Amino acid sequence: MNLRRQLAQWIPHLRRHARGLVLDRELADDLVQETLLRALAREHQWQPDGNLRAWLFTLMHNLFVSDYRRRCRSPVVSVEELPEQASQGDADSECQLRDVSRALERLPPAWREVLLLVSIEGLSYEEVARVLGIPLGTVMSRLHRARRRLAECLEEERPRLEVVHERS
Amino acid sequence: MKDREPHPTEAEIQAWIDDRLAPEARQRVDDWLAAHPEEAEAVLRMQRADRRLREYFGTLEDDPLPEHWQWLLEPSSRSRRWRKRAAFVLLPLTGFLLGWMLRGHGLGQRPDALENALLAPAAFAHGIYATDRQRPVELGAESCRKLARWVSDRMHADIVPPDLSAEGLAFIGGRLLPSTDRMAVQFLYEDAQGRRYSLYIRRQGRGWTGIGPRPAQRVEGTVRVAFWRQGEFAFALVGNDGMALQRIARLLQDGRSGACSLRQASLQAQGGLQKL
Numbered sequence: 408m409n410l411r412r413q414l415a416q417w418i419p420h421l422r423r424h425a426r427g428l429v430l431d432r433e434l435a436d437d438l439v440q441e442t443l444l445r446a447l448a449r450e451h452q453w454q455p456d457g458n459l460r461a462w463l464f465t466l467m468h469n470l471f472v473s474d475y476r477r478r479c480r481s482p483v484v485s486v487e488e489l490p491e492q493a494s495q496g497d498a499d500s501e502c503q504l505r506d507v508s509r510a511l512e513r514l515p516p517a518w519r520e521v522l523l524l525v526s527i528e529g530l531s532y533e534e535v536a537r538v539l540g541i542p543l544g545t546v547m548s549r550l551h552r553a554r555r556r557l558a559e560c561l562e563e564e565r566p567r568l569e570v571v572h573e574r575s
Numbered sequence: 576m577k578d579r580e581p582h583p584t585e586a587e588i589q590a591w592i593d594d595r596l597a598p599e600a601r602q603r604v605d606d607w608l609a610a611h612p613e614e615a616e617a618v619l620r621m622q623r624a625d626r627r628l629r630e631y632f633g634t635l636e637d638d639p640l641p642e643h644w645q646w647l648l649e650p651s652s653r654s655r656r657w658r659k660r661a662a663f664v665l666l667p668l669t670g671f672l673l674g675w676m677l678r679g680h681g682l683g684q685r686p687d688a689l690e691n692a693l694l695a696p697a698a699f700a701h702g703i704y705a706t707d708r709q710r711p712v713e714l715g716a717e718s719c720r721k722l723a724r725w726v727s728d729r730m731h732a733d734i735v736p737p738d739l740s741a742e743g744l745a746f747i748g749g750r751l752l753p754s755t756d757r758m759a760v761q762f763l764y765e766d767a768q769g770r771r772y773s774l775y776i777r778r779q780g781r782g783w784t785g786i787g788p789r790p791a792q793r794v795e796g797t798v799r800v801a802f803w804r805q806g807e808f809a810f811a812l813v814g815n816d817g818m819a820l821q822r823i824a825r826l827l828q829d830g831r832s833g834a835c836s837l838r839q840a841s842l843q844a845q846g847g848l849q850k851l
Contacts, residue, residue, distance in 0.1 A: 418644075419635040427632055432789055436641060443644070507631040510624075525593065526625055527632045532595075547586035554592065554619075558624035 410450050417463055420528060424464065427523040428471055429478070430512055438475050442467040449549070465538045467519065472533060476516045510560035518553035521546055577819070580607050592622050632783050637790045689783045692755045697811035698795035699776035700752055700761050705771040705813070712748030719817050719834060722749050725846050726760045730776075732808075735791060735833030736762045737774070742823050743767055746834035756780070762834075770813065772814040779809045790824035792817055 421442060425435035445466050446453070453462065511519060523537045525546075532550075536543045583591070583604045590596045591604045608615035617713075691743075704711050714722040719736065727734045729751055736746055744764035752759045759777035766772070779786070790803045801812045801820040812826065814820050 419637065421637070423632060423635055432787075440641075440644060508625055511628075522628070523632075524686065526628055532590075544586070546587055550589045551585040554589070554621040554625055557628065558617075560622040561624050561627060562620065 410446070410453055410455075413459055414446060416465075417460055418443075421463060421467065422520065424523055424528055425467065427511065427527060428467075428516070428519060429475055430508060433474065434478060438467065438470060440471050441474075445470065458534075460481055461530070461534055461538055464524065464530070465540075468539055471516070471520070510557050513560050514553050517543055518549045518556070521549040522553040522557070525550055580610075583607055584598070588618055588621075592625060594619070604758060634785055636785075638791055639794065639821055666679050687785075688780060689785050689802075692757075692780045692783070693775075693777065693786075693811050694793060694795055694800050696752070696754045696759065696796050696804075697761075697813050698800055700759075700775060701771075701773040701798055701813035702796075704750070704761065705773050711771075713750035715745045715748035716834065717804045718748070719746070721835070726751060729758055730760060730778075734760060734776070737822060737827055738763055739772075739826060742819070742826055744748070744772060749773075770815065772812065772820075774827070775811040775813065776808055778807055779804055784808070790821060790828075792820060 418439070421439045422435060425438040425442075426432060429435050429438060442463060446463060449466075453459075512523065520539060521535060524530045524538065525532070530538065531544050532543060536546045537545070580603060587600065587604055590635065591601060594601075596604065602740045607643050608618060716726065723735050726749065736749055737744070743766050747763040747765055747767075749760060749762040752761055753798065754775075754777050757777050757780065759775055762774045762776075764772045764774070785791070786802055786809060788803055788805065792799055792801045794800075797812075798813050798815060799817050799820055801817075801824045803810055805828070810824075812820055812824055812827070813824075
Protein backbone atom coordinates (compact mmCIF):
# COMPACT_ATOMS: atom_id res chain seq x y z
CA MET A 408 0.00 0.00 0.00
CA ASN A 409 1.56 3.22 -0.97
CA LEU A 410 2.30 6.10 1.33
CA ARG A 411 -0.37 8.46 0.06
CA ARG A 412 -3.21 6.15 0.87
CA GLN A 413 -1.87 5.35 4.29
CA LEU A 414 -1.43 9.02 5.08
CA ALA A 415 -5.13 9.68 4.77
CA GLN A 416 -6.03 7.63 7.81
CA TRP A 417 -3.73 9.62 10.07
CA ILE A 418 -4.94 13.04 9.05
CA PRO A 419 -7.54 13.42 11.80
CA HIS A 420 -4.89 12.51 14.38
CA LEU A 421 -2.40 14.95 12.89
CA ARG A 422 -4.98 17.70 12.91
CA ARG A 423 -5.89 17.02 16.48
CA HIS A 424 -2.28 17.02 17.65
CA ALA A 425 -1.50 20.16 15.69
CA ARG A 426 -4.47 21.95 17.22
CA GLY A 427 -3.20 21.12 20.66
CA LEU A 428 0.28 22.31 19.79
CA VAL A 429 -0.52 25.66 18.23
CA LEU A 430 -3.98 26.26 19.69
CA ASP A 431 -5.38 27.76 16.53
CA ARG A 432 -7.22 25.77 13.89
CA GLU A 433 -6.00 27.57 10.84
CA LEU A 434 -2.40 27.55 11.92
CA ALA A 435 -2.82 23.90 12.86
CA ASP A 436 -4.05 23.05 9.39
CA ASP A 437 -1.03 24.85 7.95
CA LEU A 438 1.22 22.75 10.13
CA VAL A 439 -0.52 19.57 9.07
CA GLN A 440 -0.29 20.48 5.42
CA GLU A 441 3.44 21.11 5.69
CA THR A 442 3.86 17.85 7.52
CA LEU A 443 2.07 16.00 4.73
CA LEU A 444 4.13 17.76 2.10
CA ARG A 445 7.32 16.87 3.88
CA ALA A 446 6.23 13.27 4.25
CA LEU A 447 5.54 13.02 0.54
CA ALA A 448 8.81 14.71 -0.32
CA ARG A 449 10.63 12.11 1.76
CA GLU A 450 8.67 9.16 0.52
CA HIS A 451 11.92 7.49 -0.50
CA GLN A 452 13.01 7.47 3.15
CA TRP A 453 9.87 5.80 4.27
CA GLN A 454 9.93 2.10 5.19
CA PRO A 455 6.55 0.55 4.35
CA ASP A 456 6.53 -1.66 7.44
CA GLY A 457 7.62 1.07 9.81
CA ASN A 458 5.54 2.97 12.31
CA LEU A 459 3.92 5.60 10.14
CA ARG A 460 2.20 7.44 12.93
CA ALA A 461 5.44 7.91 14.84
CA TRP A 462 7.23 9.04 11.68
CA LEU A 463 4.53 11.62 10.93
CA PHE A 464 4.58 12.95 14.48
CA THR A 465 8.35 13.22 14.26
CA LEU A 466 8.07 15.27 11.07
CA MET A 467 5.48 17.47 12.71
CA HIS A 468 7.66 17.90 15.78
CA ASN A 469 10.59 19.08 13.67
CA LEU A 470 8.39 21.59 11.87
CA PHE A 471 6.88 22.74 15.12
CA VAL A 472 10.28 23.39 16.65
CA SER A 473 11.82 25.03 13.60
CA ASP A 474 8.92 27.18 12.59
CA TYR A 475 5.57 26.99 14.33
CA ARG A 476 6.51 27.15 17.96
CA ARG A 477 7.11 30.86 17.82
CA ARG A 478 3.92 31.49 15.88
CA CYS A 479 1.50 29.85 18.25
CA ARG A 480 -0.36 31.52 21.06
CA SER A 481 1.75 31.63 24.15
CA PRO A 482 1.25 34.39 26.67
CA VAL A 483 4.39 35.06 28.62
CA VAL A 484 2.71 34.58 31.94
CA SER A 485 4.11 32.69 34.83
CA VAL A 486 1.72 30.70 36.88
CA GLU A 487 2.28 32.94 39.90
CA GLU A 488 0.73 35.94 38.15
CA LEU A 489 -2.95 36.65 38.62
CA PRO A 490 -5.10 35.07 35.95
CA GLU A 491 -7.67 37.11 34.02
CA GLN A 492 -11.05 37.16 35.70
CA ALA A 493 -13.49 34.89 33.94
CA SER A 494 -16.15 37.19 32.52
CA GLN A 495 -19.49 36.98 34.25
CA GLY A 496 -21.68 36.63 31.19
CA ASP A 497 -20.15 33.45 29.80
CA ALA A 498 -22.28 30.41 29.20
CA ASP A 499 -20.90 27.62 31.34
CA SER A 500 -19.86 25.49 28.43
CA GLU A 501 -17.86 28.30 26.87
CA CYS A 502 -15.99 28.80 30.13
CA GLN A 503 -15.11 25.18 30.32
CA LEU A 504 -13.72 25.02 26.79
CA ARG A 505 -11.66 28.12 27.16
CA ASP A 506 -10.18 26.97 30.45
CA VAL A 507 -8.40 23.98 28.99
CA SER A 508 -7.24 25.91 25.98
CA ARG A 509 -5.98 28.77 28.13
CA ALA A 510 -4.29 26.38 30.51
CA LEU A 511 -2.52 24.69 27.61
CA GLU A 512 -1.28 28.05 26.38
CA ARG A 513 0.56 28.44 29.64
CA LEU A 514 2.58 25.30 29.25
CA PRO A 515 5.96 25.70 27.64
CA PRO A 516 5.75 24.12 24.18
CA ALA A 517 8.24 21.40 25.12
CA TRP A 518 5.98 20.23 27.94
CA ARG A 519 2.85 20.58 25.85
CA GLU A 520 4.25 18.28 23.18
CA VAL A 521 4.94 15.53 25.67
CA LEU A 522 1.58 15.86 27.37
CA LEU A 523 -0.40 15.74 24.15
CA LEU A 524 1.49 12.78 22.73
CA VAL A 525 1.00 10.79 25.92
CA SER A 526 -2.50 11.74 27.01
CA ILE A 527 -4.29 12.46 23.78
CA GLU A 528 -2.43 10.49 21.14
CA GLY A 529 -1.69 7.61 23.49
CA LEU A 530 1.91 7.02 22.48
CA SER A 531 4.08 4.95 24.80
CA TYR A 532 6.73 6.82 26.75
CA GLU A 533 9.43 5.18 24.65
CA GLU A 534 7.73 6.23 21.43
CA VAL A 535 7.48 9.78 22.70
CA ALA A 536 11.19 9.76 23.52
CA ARG A 537 11.98 8.64 19.97
CA VAL A 538 9.59 11.08 18.30
CA LEU A 539 10.95 14.04 20.22
CA GLY A 540 14.56 12.87 20.26
CA ILE A 541 14.93 13.12 24.02
CA PRO A 542 15.80 10.65 26.79
CA LEU A 543 13.03 8.72 28.51
CA GLY A 544 13.82 10.44 31.81
CA THR A 545 13.22 13.82 30.19
CA VAL A 546 9.87 12.63 28.85
CA MET A 547 8.76 11.69 32.34
CA SER A 548 9.91 14.85 34.04
CA ARG A 549 8.31 17.08 31.39
CA LEU A 550 5.12 15.08 31.67
CA HIS A 551 5.14 15.54 35.44
CA ARG A 552 5.68 19.27 35.22
CA ALA A 553 3.12 19.66 32.48
CA ARG A 554 0.42 17.93 34.47
CA ARG A 555 1.30 19.77 37.63
CA ARG A 556 1.05 23.12 35.92
CA LEU A 557 -2.08 22.13 34.03
CA ALA A 558 -3.71 21.27 37.36
CA GLU A 559 -2.62 24.58 38.84
CA CYS A 560 -3.94 26.60 35.89
CA LEU A 561 -7.24 24.79 35.74
CA GLU A 562 -7.87 25.17 39.41
CA GLU A 563 -7.07 28.89 39.25
CA GLU A 564 -9.49 29.54 36.48
CA ARG A 565 -12.42 27.69 37.88
CA PRO A 566 -13.50 28.90 41.27
CA ARG A 567 -16.73 26.95 41.08
CA LEU A 568 -17.29 23.36 42.08
CA GLU A 569 -16.00 20.87 39.58
CA VAL A 570 -17.97 17.86 38.46
CA VAL A 571 -15.64 14.93 38.67
CA HIS A 572 -16.29 11.82 36.66
CA GLU A 573 -15.30 9.00 38.92
CA ARG A 574 -13.41 6.08 37.53
CA SER A 575 -15.25 2.90 38.45
CA MET B 576 3.87 -5.28 55.17
CA LYS B 577 6.58 -2.71 54.62
CA ASP B 578 6.55 0.53 56.53
CA ARG B 579 8.01 3.66 55.07
CA GLU B 580 7.75 2.86 51.41
CA PRO B 581 9.93 5.30 49.54
CA HIS B 582 8.22 8.22 47.84
CA PRO B 583 7.20 7.18 44.32
CA THR B 584 9.31 8.79 41.67
CA GLU B 585 7.83 11.38 39.32
CA ALA B 586 7.98 8.77 36.59
CA GLU B 587 6.02 6.29 38.68
CA ILE B 588 3.38 8.86 39.51
CA GLN B 589 2.90 9.74 35.88
CA ALA B 590 2.74 6.09 34.90
CA TRP B 591 0.20 5.60 37.66
CA ILE B 592 -1.93 8.40 36.26
CA ASP B 593 -1.71 6.79 32.82
CA ASP B 594 -2.47 3.37 34.23
CA ARG B 595 0.71 2.03 32.68
CA LEU B 596 2.27 0.53 35.78
CA ALA B 597 2.67 -3.21 36.28
CA PRO B 598 0.23 -4.50 38.90
CA GLU B 599 2.87 -4.80 41.65
CA ALA B 600 4.16 -1.29 41.14
CA ARG B 601 0.63 0.03 40.93
CA GLN B 602 -0.22 -1.56 44.22
CA ARG B 603 2.80 0.02 45.87
CA VAL B 604 1.80 3.47 44.66
CA ASP B 605 -1.83 2.91 45.67
CA ASP B 606 -0.67 1.99 49.16
CA TRP B 607 1.64 4.96 49.39
CA LEU B 608 -1.11 7.36 48.27
CA ALA B 609 -3.49 5.89 50.81
CA ALA B 610 -0.91 6.51 53.52
CA HIS B 611 -0.14 10.10 52.43
CA PRO B 612 -3.44 11.86 51.78
CA GLU B 613 -2.07 15.35 51.30
CA GLU B 614 0.38 14.34 48.66
CA ALA B 615 -2.23 12.07 47.19
CA GLU B 616 -4.44 15.11 46.71
CA ALA B 617 -1.78 16.73 44.53
CA VAL B 618 -1.59 13.58 42.42
CA LEU B 619 -5.36 13.39 42.10
CA ARG B 620 -5.46 17.00 40.97
CA MET B 621 -3.09 16.11 38.18
CA GLN B 622 -5.26 13.17 37.29
CA ARG B 623 -8.38 15.34 37.14
CA ALA B 624 -6.63 17.93 35.02
CA ASP B 625 -5.54 15.23 32.64
CA ARG B 626 -9.07 13.94 32.39
CA ARG B 627 -10.34 17.40 31.48
CA LEU B 628 -7.67 17.65 28.85
CA ARG B 629 -8.79 14.38 27.33
CA GLU B 630 -12.42 15.46 27.41
CA TYR B 631 -11.51 18.63 25.56
CA PHE B 632 -9.33 16.98 22.95
CA GLY B 633 -10.06 13.33 23.14
CA THR B 634 -12.47 12.78 20.29
CA LEU B 635 -11.32 12.98 16.73
CA GLU B 636 -13.35 15.33 14.61
CA ASP B 637 -14.40 14.31 11.19
CA ASP B 638 -14.13 17.72 9.61
CA PRO B 639 -14.03 17.37 5.86
CA LEU B 640 -10.53 17.89 4.54
CA PRO B 641 -9.79 21.34 3.21
CA GLU B 642 -10.31 21.22 -0.54
CA HIS B 643 -6.78 22.28 -1.24
CA TRP B 644 -5.49 19.12 0.41
CA GLN B 645 -7.18 16.77 -2.03
CA TRP B 646 -4.41 17.12 -4.52
CA LEU B 647 -1.83 16.15 -1.93
CA LEU B 648 -3.27 12.76 -1.46
CA GLU B 649 -4.15 11.51 -4.89
CA PRO B 650 -1.67 9.97 -7.33
CA SER B 651 -0.19 12.30 -9.93
CA SER B 652 -2.98 11.85 -12.48
CA ARG B 653 -4.29 15.26 -13.40
CA SER B 654 -7.73 14.49 -14.73
CA ARG B 655 -10.59 16.28 -12.99
CA ARG B 656 -12.74 13.22 -12.91
CA TRP B 657 -10.09 11.41 -10.92
CA ARG B 658 -9.89 14.26 -8.47
CA LYS B 659 -13.62 14.22 -7.89
CA ARG B 660 -13.69 10.50 -7.40
CA ALA B 661 -10.74 10.57 -5.05
CA ALA B 662 -12.42 13.26 -2.99
CA PHE B 663 -15.58 11.21 -2.82
CA VAL B 664 -13.74 8.15 -1.60
CA LEU B 665 -11.41 10.05 0.68
CA LEU B 666 -13.93 12.03 2.66
CA PRO B 667 -16.13 9.16 3.76
CA LEU B 668 -13.11 6.97 4.54
CA THR B 669 -11.27 9.44 6.67
CA GLY B 670 -14.18 11.29 8.11
CA PHE B 671 -17.09 9.01 8.51
CA LEU B 672 -15.42 5.63 8.84
CA LEU B 673 -12.73 6.78 11.19
CA GLY B 674 -15.12 8.69 13.35
CA TRP B 675 -17.50 5.79 13.41
CA MET B 676 -14.80 3.28 14.33
CA LEU B 677 -13.40 5.47 17.02
CA ARG B 678 -16.74 6.12 18.57
CA GLY B 679 -16.93 2.50 19.55
CA HIS B 680 -13.51 2.54 21.15
CA GLY B 681 -14.50 4.44 24.21
CA LEU B 682 -12.55 7.58 23.55
CA GLY B 683 -14.41 10.00 25.74
CA GLN B 684 -16.50 7.57 27.66
CA ARG B 685 -18.61 10.16 29.38
CA PRO B 686 -22.28 10.53 28.27
CA ASP B 687 -22.24 12.92 25.35
CA ALA B 688 -24.35 15.93 26.33
CA LEU B 689 -23.84 17.56 22.98
CA GLU B 690 -25.17 14.48 21.25
CA ASN B 691 -28.25 14.22 23.43
CA ALA B 692 -29.21 17.85 23.49
CA LEU B 693 -28.23 19.11 20.06
CA LEU B 694 -27.17 16.62 17.44
CA ALA B 695 -29.70 13.86 17.96
CA PRO B 696 -32.70 16.20 18.34
CA ALA B 697 -31.65 18.19 15.28
CA ALA B 698 -31.28 15.05 13.19
CA PHE B 699 -34.50 13.60 14.51
CA ALA B 700 -36.45 16.79 13.82
CA HIS B 701 -34.97 16.86 10.34
CA GLY B 702 -36.12 13.31 9.80
CA ILE B 703 -39.66 14.16 10.80
CA TYR B 704 -40.21 17.48 9.10
CA ALA B 705 -37.84 17.66 6.17
CA THR B 706 -39.49 14.61 4.66
CA ASP B 707 -42.96 15.98 5.09
CA ARG B 708 -44.24 17.16 1.73
CA GLN B 709 -47.59 18.41 3.01
CA ARG B 710 -46.85 20.41 6.12
CA PRO B 711 -43.14 20.62 6.76
CA VAL B 712 -43.31 23.91 8.65
CA GLU B 713 -45.57 25.64 11.12
CA LEU B 714 -45.25 29.06 9.55
CA GLY B 715 -44.18 29.38 5.95
CA ALA B 716 -41.88 31.79 4.18
CA GLU B 717 -44.84 33.97 3.21
CA SER B 718 -45.35 34.70 6.93
CA CYS B 719 -41.70 35.35 7.46
CA ARG B 720 -42.09 38.39 9.68
CA LYS B 721 -44.68 36.68 11.84
CA LEU B 722 -42.41 33.69 12.13
CA ALA B 723 -39.44 35.84 13.09
CA ARG B 724 -41.50 37.65 15.75
CA TRP B 725 -42.88 34.41 17.12
CA VAL B 726 -39.56 32.61 17.47
CA SER B 727 -37.84 35.73 18.78
CA ASP B 728 -40.46 36.08 21.53
CA ARG B 729 -40.26 32.47 22.62
CA MET B 730 -36.48 32.24 22.39
CA HIS B 731 -35.94 35.63 24.06
CA ALA B 732 -33.55 36.75 21.38
CA ASP B 733 -33.65 38.57 18.07
CA ILE B 734 -33.85 35.83 15.50
CA VAL B 735 -34.35 36.20 11.78
CA PRO B 736 -34.30 33.22 9.42
CA PRO B 737 -31.05 33.45 7.47
CA ASP B 738 -30.98 33.99 3.74
CA LEU B 739 -29.22 31.07 2.03
CA SER B 740 -30.06 31.93 -1.56
CA ALA B 741 -26.36 32.38 -2.28
CA GLU B 742 -26.10 28.60 -1.88
CA GLY B 743 -29.18 28.03 -4.00
CA LEU B 744 -31.45 27.34 -1.03
CA ALA B 745 -35.00 28.65 -0.83
CA PHE B 746 -36.48 29.31 2.58
CA ILE B 747 -39.57 27.20 3.27
CA GLY B 748 -40.44 28.26 6.81
CA GLY B 749 -39.92 27.25 10.41
CA ARG B 750 -41.21 26.08 13.74
CA LEU B 751 -40.37 25.87 17.42
CA LEU B 752 -39.40 22.58 19.00
CA PRO B 753 -38.53 21.33 22.47
CA SER B 754 -34.95 20.23 23.02
CA THR B 755 -34.31 18.47 26.31
CA ASP B 756 -34.42 21.40 28.73
CA ARG B 757 -34.63 24.23 26.22
CA MET B 758 -36.53 25.57 23.28
CA ALA B 759 -35.14 25.31 19.80
CA VAL B 760 -36.06 26.77 16.46
CA GLN B 761 -35.91 24.89 13.17
CA PHE B 762 -35.74 26.62 9.80
CA LEU B 763 -36.21 24.55 6.67
CA TYR B 764 -34.69 25.14 3.25
CA GLU B 765 -34.88 23.47 -0.11
CA ASP B 766 -32.55 23.45 -3.09
CA ALA B 767 -33.45 23.38 -6.77
CA GLN B 768 -33.40 19.58 -6.76
CA GLY B 769 -35.86 19.39 -3.88
CA ARG B 770 -33.25 18.34 -1.34
CA ARG B 771 -33.94 19.78 2.08
CA TYR B 772 -31.71 21.22 4.76
CA SER B 773 -32.72 22.22 8.24
CA LEU B 774 -31.08 24.69 10.58
CA TYR B 775 -31.65 23.96 14.23
CA ILE B 776 -30.77 26.61 16.80
CA ARG B 777 -30.83 26.57 20.57
CA ARG B 778 -28.88 27.98 23.45
CA GLN B 779 -25.84 26.04 24.56
CA GLY B 780 -26.18 23.79 27.56
CA ARG B 781 -24.08 22.82 30.53
CA GLY B 782 -21.24 20.43 30.16
CA TRP B 783 -21.11 20.50 26.39
CA THR B 784 -17.74 19.71 24.95
CA GLY B 785 -16.59 19.20 21.43
CA ILE B 786 -18.40 22.16 19.95
CA GLY B 787 -16.37 25.07 18.72
CA PRO B 788 -16.74 28.23 16.68
CA ARG B 789 -15.73 26.50 13.46
CA PRO B 790 -18.10 23.92 12.02
CA ALA B 791 -17.43 20.28 12.72
CA GLN B 792 -19.50 17.43 11.36
CA ARG B 793 -20.89 14.15 12.57
CA VAL B 794 -22.99 11.49 11.02
CA GLU B 795 -26.27 10.88 12.80
CA GLY B 796 -28.00 7.85 11.37
CA THR B 797 -28.74 8.61 7.73
CA VAL B 798 -27.95 12.33 7.81
CA ARG B 799 -24.96 14.52 8.48
CA VAL B 800 -24.95 17.35 10.98
CA ALA B 801 -22.62 20.33 10.87
CA PHE B 802 -22.48 22.07 14.23
CA TRP B 803 -20.85 25.06 15.83
CA ARG B 804 -21.38 27.68 18.46
CA GLN B 805 -21.64 31.44 18.21
CA GLY B 806 -22.31 33.73 21.15
CA GLU B 807 -24.62 31.91 23.52
CA PHE B 808 -26.21 29.81 20.78
CA ALA B 809 -25.47 26.47 19.22
CA PHE B 810 -26.28 25.70 15.60
CA ALA B 811 -26.90 22.37 13.92
CA LEU B 812 -27.28 22.23 10.16
CA VAL B 813 -28.68 18.96 8.88
CA GLY B 814 -28.48 17.50 5.39
CA ASN B 815 -26.83 14.76 3.39
CA ASP B 816 -23.95 16.34 1.54
CA GLY B 817 -20.98 17.08 3.78
CA MET B 818 -19.28 19.54 1.45
CA ALA B 819 -22.53 21.44 0.92
CA LEU B 820 -23.08 21.58 4.67
CA GLN B 821 -19.65 23.05 5.13
CA ARG B 822 -20.28 25.75 2.52
CA ILE B 823 -23.69 26.62 3.94
CA ALA B 824 -22.29 26.73 7.45
CA ARG B 825 -19.67 29.18 6.32
CA LEU B 826 -22.30 31.31 4.65
CA LEU B 827 -24.32 31.29 7.86
CA GLN B 828 -21.35 32.44 9.83
CA ASP B 829 -20.66 35.32 7.48
CA GLY B 830 -24.25 36.07 6.63
CA ARG B 831 -25.85 39.33 7.38
CA SER B 832 -29.25 39.59 5.75
CA GLY B 833 -32.28 37.59 6.69
CA ALA B 834 -34.65 35.58 4.51
CA CYS B 835 -37.49 37.82 5.60
CA SER B 836 -35.95 40.76 3.80
CA LEU B 837 -36.41 38.90 0.54
CA ARG B 838 -40.14 38.79 1.12
CA GLN B 839 -40.78 42.33 2.22
CA ALA B 840 -38.61 45.10 1.01
CA SER B 841 -40.34 47.49 3.36
CA LEU B 842 -39.13 45.76 6.49
CA GLN B 843 -38.10 48.27 9.10
CA ALA B 844 -34.51 48.97 10.13
CA GLN B 845 -32.56 45.70 10.00
CA GLY B 846 -30.03 46.87 12.54
CA GLY B 847 -31.02 45.09 15.73
CA LEU B 848 -32.88 42.27 14.03
CA GLN B 849 -29.81 40.81 12.36
CA LYS B 850 -28.33 39.34 15.49
CA LEU B 851 -28.84 35.70 16.07
